Amino acid sequence: TAKLDEGDALLRDELPIDPGESLDHLIQRSKRHGAHCIATVLRQINQGSTEPLALNHSKGSYFTFPSAEEIAEFRRRGFRAI
Numbered sequence: 886t887a888k889l890d891e892g893d894a895l896l897r898d899e900l901p902i903d904p905g906e907s908l909d910h911l912i913q914r915s916k917r918h919g920a921h922c923i924a925t926v927l928r929q930i931n932q933g934s935t936e937p938l939a940l941n942h943s944k945g946s947y948f949t950f951p952s953a954e955e956i957a958e959f960r961r962r963g964f965r966a967i
Contacts, residue, residue, distance in 0.1 A: 890947065893937035895926045 886892040900918045902911060929935045951959070959966075 895935050
């Protein structure tokens with residue numbers, strides 16, 4: 886499709902967040918999980934067994950990187966990124 890994230894999905898999966906899990910551990914786990922998902926989709930493509938899943942875009946959201954003004958406002962409020 887012409888726009889990013891606008892087409893159908895080739896795989897839909899979930900990764901639960903464990904209670905008390907650190908952000909670092911979740912990031913590491915989610916990257917491994919994502920790699921397994923990509924391998925699954927590539928195998929399906931190779932076997933010709935992919936089944937596109939239509940996405941309901943009206944229920945989704947998309948967040949871009951913050952602008953310089955948004956970062957300045959974030960800092961003005963006394964917040965800081967990890």
